[in-house]
Amino acid sequence: MKWRNRSKPLAIILTILLLLFLLFPFFVMLSTMLKTQKEVYTSPPSWIPKMPQFANLIRIWTEFEFGVYFKSSLIIALGTMVLNTLLTVPAAYAVARLRFVGRGLILYLFLVIQMFSPVIVVISLFKTMAALKILNTYFSLILANSVFTIAFTIWMMNGYFRSIPMEIEEAALIDGCSRVQTITRIMLPIAVPGMVTTMIYSFIAAWNEFLFGLTFIQSQEKMPLVLGLYNFVGRWTTQWELLNAAAFVALIPVLVLFYIIERRLVAGLAGGAVKA
Amino acid sequence: MGETAIPIRQRLWGPEARLAYILLAPALTVLLAFMFYPIAYVFAIALSKTNRISQLKGFVGLKNFLQLFSDQEFWEVTVRSLYWTAIAVAVKALFGLVIASLLNVKYAGRRIARMLFIIPWASAVPISSILWRWVFHPQYGLLNATLKATGLWAHPPTWLGHPLSAFISCIWVDIWIGIPFMALVFLAGMQAISEDLYESANLDGVNALQKFFYITLPGIRHLVLIATLLSCLWTFNDFNTIFVLTRGGPAGSTDILITRIYRNAFEFQKFSPASAMAVVTFLILTILSVVYARIYFRQEKS
Numbered sequence: 322m323k324w325r326n327r328s329k330p331l332a333i334i335l336t337i338l339l340l341l342f343l344l345f346p347f348f349v350m351l352s353t354m355l356k357t358q359k360e361v362y363t364s365p366p367s368w369i370p371k372m373p374q375f376a377n378l379i380r381i382w383t384e385f386e387f388g389v390y391f392k393s394s395l396i397i398a399l400g401t402m403v404l405n406t407l408l409t410v411p412a413a414y415a416v417a418r419l420r421f422v423g424r425g426l427i428l429y430l431f432l433v434i435q436m437f438s439p440v441i442v443v444i445s446l447f448k449t450m451a452a453l454k455i456l457n458t459y460f461s462l463i464l465a466n467s468v469f470t471i472a473f474t475i476w477m478m479n480g481y482f483r484s485i486p487m488e489i490e491e492a493a494l495i496d497g498c499s500r501v502q503t504i505t506r507i508m509l510p511i512a513v514p515g516m517v518t519t520m521i522y523s524f525i526a527a528w529n530e531f532l533f534g535l536t537f538i539q540s541q542e543k544m545p546l547v548l549g550l551y552n553f554v555g556r557w558t559t560q561w562e563l564l565n566a567a568a569f570v571a572l573i574p575v576l577v578l579f580y581i582i583e584r585r586l587v588a589g590l591a592g593g594a595v596k597a
Numbered sequence: 598m599g600e601t602a603i604p605i606r607q608r609l610w611g612p613e614a615r616l617a618y619i620l621l622a623p624a625l626t627v628l629l630a631f632m633f634y635p636i637a638y639v640f641a642i643a644l645s646k647t648n649r650i651s652q653l654k655g656f657v658g659l660k661n662f663l664q665l666f667s668d669q670e671f672w673e674v675t676v677r678s679l680y681w682t683a684i685a686v687a688v689k690a691l692f693g694l695v696i697a698s699l700l701n702v703k704y705a706g707r708r709i710a711r712m713l714f715i716i717p718w719a720s721a722v723p724i725s726s727i728l729w730r731w732v733f734h735p736q737y738g739l740l741n742a743t744l745k746a747t748g749l750w751a752h753p754p755t756w757l758g759h760p761l762s763a764f765i766s767c768i769w770v771d772i773w774i775g776i777p778f779m780a781l782v783f784l785a786g787m788q789a790i791s792e793d794l795y796e797s798a799n800l801d802g803v804n805a806l807q808k809f810f811y812i813t814l815p816g817i818r819h820l821v822l823i824a825t826l827l828s829c830l831w832t833f834n835d836f837n838t839i840f841v842l843t844r845g846g847p848a849g850s851t852d853i854l855i856t857r858i859y860r861n862a863f864e865f866q867k868f869s870p871a872s873a874m875a876v877v878t879f880l881i882l883t884i885l886s887v888v889y890a891r892i893y894f895r896q897e898k899s
Contacts, residue, residue, distance in 0.1 A: 328702060328805065329702060329703075329704050332699050332702040332704065333704055333706075335695075335699055336699045336700075336707075336710050339695070339696065339699070339714075340710065340713050340714065343714070343717060343773065343776070344713065344716065344717075345732065345740075346725065346728040346729050346731075346732050347716065347728070349728065349731065349732050349738075349739045349740075350728055350731075352739065353731065353739075361737065362737060363737075364736050364737055364742075365742045365745065365746070366737050366738070366739055366742050367742075368739065368743075407623070408623050408624040408627060409624065411619075411620035411621070411623065411624070412620060412621045412623070412624035412625075414620060415616070415617040415618075415620040415621045416617075416621070419613045419614070419616060419617035419620075420603055420607075420608055420613055420614070420617075421608050421609070421613065421614035421617040421618070422605070422608045422609050422614065424617075427621070429890055429894070432886075432889075432890040432893060432894075433883070433886045433887055433889075433890050434628070434632065434886075435886075436830045436834075436882065436885070436886040436889065437632065437636075437879075437882070437886075438834045438836075438855060438878070438879075438882060439836075440834070440836050440855045440858055440859050440875070440878075441636065441639060441858070441875045441878060441879045441882075442632060442635040442636055442639065443859070443862075444635075444639055444642065444651070444858075444862045444868065444871060444872055444875060445634075445635040445636075445638035445639050445642065445872075446631065446635045448638070448651060449630075449631065449634070449635060449638075464627075464631060465631065467627070468627055468628060468631040468632050469632075471624055471627070471628070472628075475624060500612075500613075500616060501616075528721065529721035529722065529723070529724075531721075531722070531723040531836075531837050531840075531841075532836055532837070532859075535840075536863065547721055547723045547724060548723075550723070550724060550727055551723055551727065551841060554727055554730065561731050561734075561737070564727065564731070565728070565731065568724050568727060568728055571721070571724055572720050572721075572724065575719060575720070575721065576716065576719050576720070579715070579718075579719035580712065580715070580719075583715060583719075583781070587778070587781045587782055587785060588785075590778075590782075590827060591782045591785070591820055591823055591824060591827075592823060592893045592896045592897055
């Protein structure tokens with residue numbers, strides 16, 4: 322018991338020290354985005370801006386194509402979310418509830434391919450996209466992102482469908498609902514929280530995606546945010562104060578969404594031993 | 598719901614089975630067209646000669662593989678990928694254990710601490726890597742400025758400018774991104790361990806370190822295994838960190854298989870060697886994935 326009383330302050334102190342250490346780049350980000358360009362390019366740099374100002378948060382929209390990139394990312398992420406959901410929900414219902422040959426194998430397959438690396442595929446996927454004449458379009462990214470998220474979202478959604486008691490569905494079937502009616506009127510409304518999780522997951526995955534964008538997109542006006550920021554580094558003199566402000570604005574929406582699904586995400590990845 | 602209770606004919610072509618096929622069809626079609634077909638095509642490129650725009654120019658069998666295996670650089674990159682993964686995952690697991698233990702202590706504000714610890718995982722990897730590039734900036738970066746000002750290191754290196762320090766920088770950023778997931782999984786495991794075990798240990802006068810090694814660690818060993826495997830896959834696959842920080846440089850010193858494949862294909866237009874390398878990598882990853890899936894299923898059942 323004695324140890325416990327002493328361990329609490331120690332844990333708090335260690336936690337604070339670790340956080341200071343691990344959040345270092347974000348402190349740098351906050352410091353830099355509040356500086357003027359002149360101050361950013363002063364050596365040695367200081368932590369505290371002399372005249373903290375929020376002008377950079379406005380300048381990214383006016384002097385830098387941030388708005389364009391933001392719009393592209395939004396279209397790509399929303400598109401991925403919609404396509405992913407349309408593909409995920411029916412498939413997940415099938416593997417969770419219907420009895421057919423090969424069900425176990427398909428579930429196993431989804432778990433394995435969830436780990437496939439986009440880099441392996443991108444060499445020939447590039448050719449496929451070229452053959453379909455959809456290189457340099459939002460759709461190429463929506464498609465690629467959907468393909469590389471569905472294995473995991475089907476897997477998560479399958480878990481959610483399974484957690485809904487069988488009796489609810491059986492009662493509806495006995496009352497004379499057809500299987501399809503049971504799905505659309507009973508199961509889908511109950512499954513909304515699970516769907517929200519997979520939708521947010523696919524949205525974030527698309528928002529953060531870099532490799533496919535790098536390979537498929539050439540024109541500035543179609544670039545997603547992550548790629549736009551990457552290309553901004555190393556352009557003549559990088560305007561780091563703008564880049565840090567842009568990173569901050571790009572980070573916030575994703576952070577909020579991530580907190581909503583974080584526990585379910587960990588449970589889905591680590592399996593039954595972790596409760597969501 | 599006994600799978601065997603239903604006759605095989607019903608499971609093969611009964612109304613339920615037919616509905617299942619219809620519902621699965623869109624997802625499977627898309628996977629077939631945009632994942633399995635491209636993978637098969639990478640195998641085809643690896644077994645063929647290609648020109649600079651990656652058109653197939655005749656079957657050459659295993660020639661590309663033999664060439665790859667006799668290439669010194671390939672082995673360098675492969676070995677680097679292996680120790681890159683081993684070191685990074687080990688350090689992630691260590692940090693994860695420490696953070697999970699800290700978050701497992703009950704105090705006001707630990708929810709906030711948890712939220713703050715998650716940020717490096719929640720942030721987009723390429724954006725984090727851009728932020729780190731700025732942190733590492735030799736002239737205006739706050740890392741070196743802080744090291745100098747505090748006297749911790751009077752002459753810190755140009756982090757991304759030399760092979761060794763660039764490698765350390767890249768692997769550190771990869772580790773930094775991977776820590777939160779480990780911590781959260783371990784924490785979930787620790788919270789599932791019964792309080793009673795600790796209570797009785799306390800009565801027996803067992804110290805904290807012993808409790809950690811005899812109660813906590815065995816209690817979460819299954820999760821340690823699964824998180825480690827997942828982390829191996831992600832780490833081995835970490836294209837974004839390296840590409841954004843160094844693009845594999847200086848002089849290829851930070852290339853791992855996954856970045857070298859991409860650069861071979863899209864920077865040097867060497868599609869056949871890139872594809873041969875991709876096939877090798879694919880096989881390594883598939884083995885790891887299958888091990889992960891097996892352990893995952895075993896755990897689901899128990």
